[in-house]
Structures are given as C-alpha cells and as structure tokens.
Amino acid sequence: MKGIMWHLVVSIICVVAIVGSAEDPYRFFTWNITYGDISPLGVPQQGILINGQFPGPDIYSVTNDNIIINVFNNLPEPFLLSWNGIQQRKNSFEDGVFGTTCPIPPGKNFTYKMQMKDQIGSFYYFPSLAFHKAAGGFGGFRILSRPGIPVPFPEPAGDITVLIGDWYKTNHKVLQSILDKGKMLMSPDGILINGRGSNDSRFTVEPGKTYRLRISNVGIRDSLNFRIEGHSMKLVEVEGTHTMQTTITSLDVHVGQSYSVLVTADQPPQDYYIAVSTRFSTKLLTTTAVLHYTNSAKPVSGPPPPGPTDLPFSLNQARSIRTNLTASGPRPNPQGSYHYGKINVTRTIILASTAGIVNGKQRYAVNGISFIPPDTPMKLADYFNISGVFRVGSISDNPPLGNGINLDTSVMGADYRAFVEIVFENRENIVQSWHLDGYAFFLVGMDGGTWTSDSRKQYNLVDAVSRSTTQVYPNSWTAVYVALDNVGMWNIRSEYWARQYLGQQYYLRVYTPVKSVRDEYPIPSNALLCGRAQGIKKKHPLLITNTLTF
Template identity: 50%
Template sequence: MVALASGDRWRLIFCQTILTLVVTIARSEEIFLEWHVTIDLTLKPMSVDQPVITINGMFPGPLINSTTNDNVHVNVFNDMDEPLLMTWNGIQQRKNSWQDGVSGTNCPIQAGMNWTYVFQTKDQIGTFFYFPSLNFHKAGGGFGPIRVNNRAIIAVPFPKPEAEFDLLIGDWYQHNFKDVRSKLNTTVWAYHMPPDGMLMNGKGPYLDPFTKAHESFTVTRGKTYRFRIANVGIAWSINFRIQKHQMVVVETEGSYTNQITLDSLDVHVGQSYSVLVTANQEAADYYIVASPKLSNATDNSSLVGRAVLHYDNSTTTPNGPLPKGPDPFDLDFSLNQAKSIRWNLTAGAARPNPQGTFNVSNVTLSQTFILQGSIIDINGVPRYTLNNVSYTTPDTPLKLADNFINGSDVYNLDEFPVNSSNPVAVDGTFVATGNHKGWLEIVFKNDLNVMDSWHLDGFGFYVVGFGHGKWTPELRSTYNLYDPVVRSTAQVYPGRWTAVYAYLDNPGMWNLRSQHLKNWYLGQELYVRVYDADPDPAKERPPPENLLFCG
C-alpha cells in the first residue's frame, strides 16, 4: 500500500466528498404505476347520467407525485371501447418525444390492451396535469394532477406549507362526450355551443340542487397551505378567488414566480398555478369560487364553480354573497395581471443555480413563426385553422414515419406558411422545422372573439410580450426580456397577440396546439420537428422496446 502525503489525503477526501455530492444530486427514484382507464356511468358530476372516464375508479385520476429527475412508469390498461392515448401536459419529455402521448408521436392503445409509458421529470419542478389526448376524451374526464417536487438540496423559495391541495377546475359538457364529438361537424356545435357547468375536482357547485357532492378543503386557523390549481377545462378561462382570503402566487407550470398577493387569479385553459393561502380568518366556512371569463354567468349558475374552505373547528356554513371578482369582460385587468406574473430570478428550481441564469436579454433569434388562429368551413365542414391551415391526423404517427419510413410519404415538411396565412383554407398534415438549439420566436394572433391559449410540448415558453392590433417587428422593443415568466401554456386575448420565445434544445417531434379542446380537435395544431442528425442517444433516445406500430 502506498502511503499518501497529508496534502494528498485531504485532496482525496475532498474528491470523495464532491463525488458523493454529485451522486446525491443526480439520484432519482423509479415510480411504478398501474392504471385502469374505463368509463363509469354512476358518477353523475352534474344533473344527468353521462359516461365519465375514470382511472382506477377515480375522477379526477390519481396524483402522480414525483421529484425532479424521477423516472415514472405508467402501465395504462385501456378498458374503454375505443383507442386511447394519455399526454403529460407540461412534462417536457427531455430527448424523448416517443413518450409524449399525442397522435403525432404514439400509436393509440387499442381497446382491451395496455402499454407502459416511461418518462423522466428531467430538470423540472412544478404543477402540471395529464389528460387523454385522442377522440375528444378530455370532455369525458380522464385527467389528473402531477406534482414535481424539488430535490432536497434545492431550497424552495417560501416556508414549507402545512399541507398541499390539488384543485383541478374545468368547464364541463352535460352530454356524452361521444355525442358532442359527433356533433362537432355541425356549425352550431363547432362555433357556438358553450359548456354547461364548472367542476372542481370532478364535483359540481356547492349548493347546486342537482349536485351529488361538492369539493371541500379543511384547514387550521393560522396555518398556510399550498393550492396547486389547474384549469383542465374545455373552453373557458376562469377567475379564481376565496372569500375573505388573499393568495400569494409562487409558481406556475414549473417556474417560481415573484411572489405577488392577489384577491383573485385568472387561470386560462391548460394553465397551472401554485398559490399560498393562509387561514387567517375567524373559524367558519368560506366560498371558493371559479367563474368563467367573457361570460354573464350569475352567482347561482352551474357555470360558476363553488367549493368550500372549511376551518377544522367551524360550525358555520358559508354565508353572504359570493366574493366578487373582476368584470369578466375587463380584458385590461386580465392582461395587466398576466404582465405582473414574472420570473423569480433569484430562486433555484430544478438546478442549484438561480432561474435568472437562463435569461433572454441577449439571445439571437433564429426563427420567427407568426401564427393566426381562425375558424372557417372547409369542404362544407367547420374547421379551426392556423394560418388558414387545418391539421389532418394521418394513420401513421409522424414520429414513426420520421424514424422508420420516408416521412414525406406521411406529412409535408416545411410547406406550412409560418409567417402568413395560406391564401385558400386547406386541411392537411403539415410539419414545420424548428432549428435545433436555436431560439424560436412565436407570435400568436387571435382573430376569434373568445380567449385562446397555446401550448408547445417539449419546451417552456418565455412569455415576452402582449399587445393588441397588428404585430410588427418594431413591437419587440416593448417585450419584457429581463424577467419573463417561463411556462408551458400562454393565453391569447381576443383581437390581440402574445409573443413567446422557446429555446429548441430538445430534439423530437413536438405538438403545438390550441389548449381549447374543440379548436384542437377540429384542426388548430401544428407539429414542430426539432431534428439532430447525430444518432447519439445522449441527444435523443431511440424508440422504446415496447413501441406500438400502426398505419
């Protein structure tokens, strides 16, 4: 044995300590879940019998409770009578679009069959949700919450709350989702028919005479609680508030935010937030309210979601009028609030270094997409479009076509008009190239008279700007490039535009879609192919061994 000098021994101890720290930082857990997805006819969320999609008998489905870098295995048994896919809204699937669970990346799980998703919550924290992505299934349920917790070595930028609550809020059709789906080829349903009610964690409004049960959260006076709120709905943006309680916004879709105190919070379709609520009132019960934006819904309408904040020693039910929210048609209120949601540059998140280390103040843009949503009849059938193009789903998923056959036989690459509308409305299977490791600017324009919201799988949006009227390059001078929040879904107000940046460092075939279910189902989507020719699996994972084939 060779004796080490004193200095060498200390150097060895130091290296061993660093190695131990690296192993501790990199450690991840394996999470194994088994889900049975079926249709339940007994739940009756509102006033009529209708089929509800459940997971392991639950609606909403079970919580996926993970930590940064965990590997999640979800064995999905399709016990329904039609094909199924599950997607993980906001989980970025680093280098692994094979597990994204949308029609462009995966063959569906056929009725009576099962398939195991394996994905990693790589370099993420935050509040997300999952839902079924095919066949208008989301209108029948099948959604549930996802938490990605900080690793122990990363400090959370607020004191540990007493408890955490998941609250999935969404509008709901009081109809069989199959019936709604079949009617979407008619102008009335495609253009006009609004949802019938608002659910909170799958339950109807408190004091609604037709509701079997309402949601309630029990708190202790003096304690602070984290509510993880997600809008899992179909069409309506919502305003969320709690009677006599303020909330502190601390996180949205994987980004810690500057902590601002609000009386009410707008949450748009597909978005998630974490807020802190302190039980600082007298022991009683209080209303929790979610009301639709751009709607004249009255307080006792089924479209106004109502739950209860229950103090554990309360003997008093909620009383008085519902807490008043902002004018639902006041877009300036909503827009100003959106601009106030900013990135906390000093907080760490998935990594030890602060979020602000990754800023956009000096980036060089490599591409710009200007995308305009609209609706039009194509061949006598109502379709939602993007730049006057409506997406058609092929029999073979784009990702399989890209990997195993000549992709051009399945889709049209780079024929989509990314900066102007097609002169004639068309439908087809179009894919746009995203420059690998380039910065993409997307300007979303909304010519509809309703809210819209947009999501790009695989990436986060740096939400740099909002505006109204015509967008021009000169308006980049109005962007917030210092601390724009990074989130997975950005809202676009009627008659206005929203600008986002995305760093395309994640190779794969990625779905860019309207989060409004009807818009998406009727063609308002595009796939972005981020390609790296290097076959090294460190760049992009190879197809999984259990890959399903179709088409």
C-alpha cells in the same frame, strides 16, 4: 472491421454507462381505464375513470424521478394519455398525442416511461384522443424539488391539487359527433372543482396554517377566475417557474394553464366560499367549493364573492407575473441565470388562427392549414423513414393573405438549438390559449392590436416567466422566445379543445442530422406500432449504437 468492432464496443459501453450511472428513484403506477357512471352536475352520465376515480389519481414525484405508468385500456376504443407541461426530454415517443404515439388498443396496455428531468412545478395529465377530454380521465401531476434544493417559501402545511374546468352534461361521444358533422358546440353546462359541482368539494384547513394550492384549468374552452372569500393568495409558481411572490385576491387561469398559490387560514373560524367563474364568455357560469376551518362556527351563506369582469384586469395581471430570479429551479443555481434576452433570435414564426367552412363543415386552422391526422404517427414515420405520411414545410412561418383554409398534415421544420421567436396573433373576439409540448418558453410580451417589429421594444428581456401555455387576448398578440433544445416531434395546439379537434394544431419537427443519445433517445423497446409502421421490426437500442455518435 476491427475499427467497426471497436466503435461498437465503445458505443455499447457508453450506453451502459448512461443507463447505469447515478440511477434516480423510480415510481411505479398501474392504471386501469374504464367507463363509469358519474353525476358531477347532478345528471347521470358516462365518464372516464382511472382506477375507479374521477378525476384520476394525483401523480406525486420529485425532480429527476423516473415515472413508470402501466396503463390498461379497458375502453371499447383506442386511448392515449398526454402530459400537459411535462417536457419529455429527448423522448417525444412518450408524449401521448397521436402525432407521436400509437393509441393503446382496446383491451391492451402500454407502459409510459418518463423522467422528470430537471423539472419542478404544477402540471396535469389528460386523454388526448377523440373527444375523451370531455369525459374525464384527467388528474394532477406535481414535481417537487429535490432535497437540499431551496424553495423560496416555507414548507406549507398541505399541498392540494385543485382541478377546475368547464363541463358538459352531454355525453362526449355526442359532442364528438356534433363536431364530426361540422357543427359548433353549444356552451358548457357548468364548472367543476375536482370533478364536482357547487359546494360538493370541501377543503379543510387548520387556523393559522398556510397551504399550497396547485390550480389547473383542465376544461374544454373557458378561461376561469379563481378566488376565495375573505382570503388573499400569494402567487408562487407557474408551470415550473418560481414567480415573484405577489399578493392577489383572484386569479385568471386560462384553459390549459397551471398555477401555485399560498393561502393562509388567517380569518375568523367559519366556512368560506371558493368561487370559480367563467371569463370573457357570453354565458356567465359560476361554481363554488367550501374552505372549511377545523374549528368552523358558521357555514357558508349568501352569494359567493364576485369576480372581475373587465379585460384590463386580466391583461395587467398576466403582465405582472415575473420570474423570481433569486430562487433556485430544479438545480442548485439561480433559475434567473439564463440570460435569454441576450441571445440572438434566428427565426420569427407568426401564427394566426382562422375559422371557416371546408367541404361544408366547420374547420379551424393555423396559418391557413387545418390539421388532419395521418394514418401513422409522424414521429414513427420519421424514425422509420416511411414516406408519404407528412411533408416538412406543409405549414409556413407566416399567415397567408386572406382567410382561406386548406387541409393538410401540417409539420413545420426547425433546427436543433435554434433560438426562435413565436408570435401568436389573435384576430378574433375570444380569448385563445396555446400550448407547446416538449418545451417551456419565455413569455416576453403581450398587447392589443397587430404585432409589428416595433412591438419588440416593449418585450421583457430580463425576468419573463417561463411556461408552456399562454393566453392571447381578443384582437391582440402574445410573443414568446423558445430555445429549441429538445429534439423530437412536438405538438403546438389550441387548448380550446373543439378547435384543436377540428384542426387548430400542428407539429414542430426539431431536427438534427446527428444521431446521438445525447440529443434524442432511441425508440422505446415497448413502443406500440400502428398504421404503416405496424409490423416493422424494432431494433434494440444497444444494437443500433454503432450508428450513434457520442
């Protein structure tokens, strides 16, 4: 008994020390989620507003900041926000997708509590339930380096969020109904820049000054090309990684991806087009914004600059993006010091997407399994040992023979601290985009054709960029390395949102049998409980530390 009490006391002291030591800054936000009237393409429609704004407000933060966002759901249906690229270290409870987090009921609120642990870069947030993403509710999320940590370029005159994405004039509930009936969606109606149509967005610059543009594709399905008339851009960051600073005239941004570029106002004083157009789509859509010099003597005129039309341009550009090994990351050590190419891969996972009709309805799948949401978030079921919600191993490491599709709540098991290779195979004639929550992976290779073990000979094992979203070109493959150092239940999904909604996703359960706050935080005291977890009494974190190992 004395030993147990001593272990409990030591455990409580350890938790208090962890919570109380070296407290990082806090930033507080209160958000009210409502429906409101918007007309981004000139047609009135219902949109999702945050504090009356469309798009939602920017989140400004610094590495290691604690972000507290109190979200009030004033919609007549459940709502959740997720954080594209924010890694949620040791805390998948706050990931904001249904596999991990209970929806916020109508008229209720939930407070997200997150730390920007050892992260920098450009990201965004979005609504993850139903088909809310097609109604708005998204916004930019930037994490700046801490003071004293050098950034590999001079401080820009301005730091500007640029949210681009395809858009439907049709109400999102109608779109969801089409999908629920097992039908395909039509092509989007247009492209938005910061929630507005052609020439409705204006970015003002002063001659001779340099600006940072944080560009995120927050759309539903289309890859987009971004360019500025008469100006070159310098690529400097990709989803938290400083890149080799290459000069480009246009940039392909695939759905779900984020980039930072530097643009210098070094042209004659007038207005210039910012053009965004779809790539690899049957219907070419283009929209424009205006880059306005403060001493402009001429408005925009004539056609906007054309974008690239070929696939090799995009593939070559993607391959040219490399990590800047001489730059610091979120910590004062070179971010290139992590020699990922010398680590032994312990497992290879090959993921292939398929499409087909199941029970008379259109479905999409990963490795033959089309995901169906359970009645209880899997993370809660795992935490509270609720059986029958999911089965680890319900999706295999390799695509099955044939194109058959089964419905299941697909969860793949993985060992904590394993170092794995994931190969995304695209057997279709469209560009795919894939995202992994909770992690950044090393994009080591991509090419046309079918991946084989010989494909590893062309991997970049020195300075591959680290990011959380990657494209896979038509009839091609993309390979990534991932260090599974973040315990939790993490969503792997298609960023083509209709496909994600119809099953092209699954969850990776990164597991360790040792229960320690060094590896994973306990369930938040304010966590919502739903489904079969509803009514379960949560234990306060301090009271369960006698079962934790320090």
